[in-house]
Amino acid sequence: MKDALAQAAADRSKRSLERVNRAVAAMDSRGIKISLRAVAAEAGVSRNFIYTTPEALERVKSARGRSEGNRVSNLPKVGPQRGSSDESIRMRLAAALAEIDELKREVKRLSDKNTDLVAEVINLQNPLPKNVSPMRRRRF
Numbered sequence: 001m002k003d004a005l006a007q008a009a010a011d012r013s014k015r016s017l018e019r020v021n022r023a024v025a026a027m028d029s030r031g032i033k034i035s036l037r038a039v040a041a042e043a044g045v046s047r048n049f050i051y052t053t054p055e056a057l058e059r060v061k062s063a064r065g066r067s068e069g070n071r072v073s074n075l076p077k078v079g080p081q082r083g084s085s086d087e088s089i090r091m092r093l094a095a096a097l098a099e100i101d102e103l104k105r106e107v108k109r110l111s112d113k114n115t116d117l118v119a120e121v122i123n124l125q126n127p128l129p130k131n132v133s134p135m136r137r138r139r140f
Contacts, residue, residue: 013053019043020056024063034064 023043
């Protein structure tokens, strides 16, 4: 019985390692930044699996080192080096700040909505008995 369980665990670990290898290769070929978290998500394994499996950890670390040099931002610039005018930079900065403000408002709205939904789920999962009246709003 123990041998069968050990063999099943070894097989599962081997399949997971193969998925990590395939995920790293796919991300590398697509030019996606390779991080431990991204590889774990792509491969469908836990980060703990990668950390505790020396082959997987080494594969991710070596791929991460290779991908750093392949990034577009690391490529040498070609053509004449032209600077932006001060007015152009100011306009881009103003547009970026406006977008940041809009995104902050959206995050706040979604955060409030998420809070309300979590409270609703908690209330649905744990309803108060009919003979008890709420004294204060439930915390979650």
